[in-house]
Amino acid sequence: MARVLVGVKRVIDYAVKIRVKPDKSGVITDGIKHSMNPFDEIAVEEAVRMKEKKIAQEIIAVSCGPTQSQDTIRTALAMGVDRGIHVEISGPEYQTLQPIHVSKILAKLAQDEKVDLVILGKQAIDDDNNQTAQMTAGVLDWPSGTFCSKIENNNGELTITREIDGGLEIVKMKTPAVLSADLRLNEPRYATLPNIMKAKKKPIKKITPKDLGVDVTPRIEILSVEDPPVRQAGAILPDVDTLIVKLKESGHV
């Protein structure tokens, strides 16, 4: 039976309209609703389903970030994860924390915890990088199954359906492997109140990148974060005929 590591990131809630800081250093995060990255919820759900099917034996959730990241780990625990690891990184180091750092942390934990499968979301909806799973697989030299919409696990033999540009692709690989979850993989469950209460008793281990021997020196310098150009307000047209006239005027038809 497999041991599974899932990565969970605390991000600004997907429904929030973000605001850029006036000094262009980033976006405003203080006092803004945060939640678990939606793709990570899908990763957690998949791991929990593996446990329910008795394919997985233990699930460990990891989050790298400030103290509040523990809330995200608690959410994973309430969904059915067994225990958590909080890799504490805050302040300026967190501002420049990138997939390269996170992937090294996850790779080290995957080895230390002797896991067979790492499942991550395909991208975080804040930095939109879509890199961590691929890089974790690269660091470990494990196969990667990216953008999974279906994972069949037969004693460590994985048959994976991937979402690619023209449709779907099927690949096979053996564990240990790193997978990244696409939206279509599953529908994450809601944590019930009793499970949220139970999750409070589950252990979360706190460590630092230094404990793992991972250097989190910034690899990039953020020069600025700005608002995108605003589109000019358009016109509401009375009927289809006017629309056709407008499209003809602008040379589209």
Place this chain on the structure above:
Amino acid sequence: MFSICVKTLRATSKFTSLARYESTLVIAEHNSKNLLPLTCNTLTAAKKIGGDITVLVAGTKCQAVAQNACKAKGVSKVFLADSDAFKGFTAESLTPLILKLCNEHKFTHILAGASAFGKALLPRVAAKLDVSPISDVINIKASDTFIRTIYAGNAIQTLKSKDNVKVISIRGTSFELLPLEDGDAKCETVPTDDYTSNQVEYVKQELSKSDRPELTSAKVVISGGRGMKSGENFQLLYTLADKLNAAVGASRAAVDAGFVPNDMQIGQTGKIVAPNLYIAVGISGAIQHLAGMKDSKTIVAINKDPEAPIFQVADYGLVADLFKAVPELTEKL
């Protein structure tokens, strides 16, 4: 010793003309017959970085593609790596090849289009090189300074990379297509003896068949959302699309409801399009959808809800029942 020389050269170059010493490897995406248009967008981005451009065409029976790539103006060399090992273009088989080429030729930049292929491959390469990749770049300010969007396109980040090799995926819609003409690059076959990876077994692809233009490069895109109510009703959009030679896309709601397949999804987590004309039909315009289409030149929205956020980005809005307006539009065009 030699590597010290190279390092010194690079260090000095920072104080003189940086661009002169850049050398970029563009990883071609192709279907064994043709280069995909996204690769031609990526070549334009490579030109913006400056310096030498080398294209890698790796795959199975892809000689024609390499010859194709030689015709791109500004490309100095094309590497052809033809082997069964690259079947399915898996990241596991391609990464060692790219690393070897990178070691031998000391590329300063490695580029690919930000497609499912590029997104799966480049971060693995970057991890092996111990550098931080840069995803979905929309503009290049300098050879080490790049612009990309974050938070579903709601903020624009300018970043400076400190790594010695920059591994970058390029947003196709942000760069022109480089035409495959007037070029005279040399094609060099690279040895491919030892790249068979037993890590991943490629089984098959199930591609959606369509005669319409490809979504990400179409000049006109018509998209349907939850308001379409069913998959059958998408026929209304297909009929209109045929008249306009348009591609048909969808919002996540339409995909999740099973109206159309996933690969038609436009948005933060689907495809990013920037056509001349985008017609959104029965789409409310959630942040995640706007991320995929708000750089379209002209946006038309057809929606019966006057409060729908899509009207805030639409150049022309029609508050109407799509089941009446779309057939009328088709008929009158």
